[in-house]
Amino acid sequence: MKKIAVYPGSFDPITNGHVDIIKRGIRMFDELIVLIAHNPNKKALFTVDERLEMIREVIRACENVRVDSFDGLLVEYVKRTGANVILRGLRALSDFEYEFQLALINRRLNRDVETVFLMSGFKWFYTSSKIINEAASLGGSVKGLVPEIVNLKLLQKYSRDGGK
Numbered sequence: 001m002k003k004i005a006v007y008p009g010s011f012d013p014i015t016n017g018h019v020d021i022i023k024r025g026i027r028m029f030d031e032l033i034v035l036i037a038h039n040p041n042k043k044a045l046f047t048v049d050e051r052l053e054m055i056r057e058v059i060r061a062c063e064n065v066r067v068d069s070f071d072g073l074l075v076e077y078v079k080r081t082g083a084n085v086i087l088r089g090l091r092a093l094s095d096f097e098y099e100f101q102l103a104l105i106n107r108r109l110n111r112d113v114e115t116v117f118l119m120s121g122f123k124w125f126y127t128s129s130k131i132i133n134e135a136a137s138l139g140g141s142v143k144g145l146v147p148e149i150v151n152l153k154l155l156q157k158y159s160r161d162g163g164k
């Protein structure tokens, strides 16, 4: 059986912590789908199209990885695509409780799907989209914490002339 994993998240925007999980995930599964799980009630910095474009650029050279977006129930998407694993990354203890809840509800909703966790890479332990956005919005450099295309997009977004 082909092992297909879905790596869901907001990716608003994708960081090097996410990229680390993707690269390690590729080695474990036959196919990996990075899924922008779009929540219309959650205020996002980047539109889904902008996030898709950035992720596409980041995974361009990677085989067996693709990106998609979805705004429904995650286990439905997983079933529809024939995937059998949900991949998530774990950072500090603070991630643990929420991730545990999410894994349990998803397992209750579909017992055929397992959630697999990868520990954050040491370098990315404190990297989150939220912190990146906050630092960038105040003019701080986030170079090296995000892929270069994301760094450029953030600079555009927060530059005083709106990147014109």
Ligand code: ADP
Binding pocket: 008, 009, 010, 011, 012, 015, 016, 017, 018, 021, 087, 088, 089, 090, 091, 095, 119, 120, 121, 124, 125, 126, 127, 128, 129
């Ligand atoms: P959410 O939409 O739940 O806030 P994100 O889009 O930030 O999630 O991240 C998606 C997944 O990637 C989550 O499992 C999250 O824990 C994980 N993740 C985010 N940043 C990192 C990081 N720096 N290292 C490892 N995993 C991470």
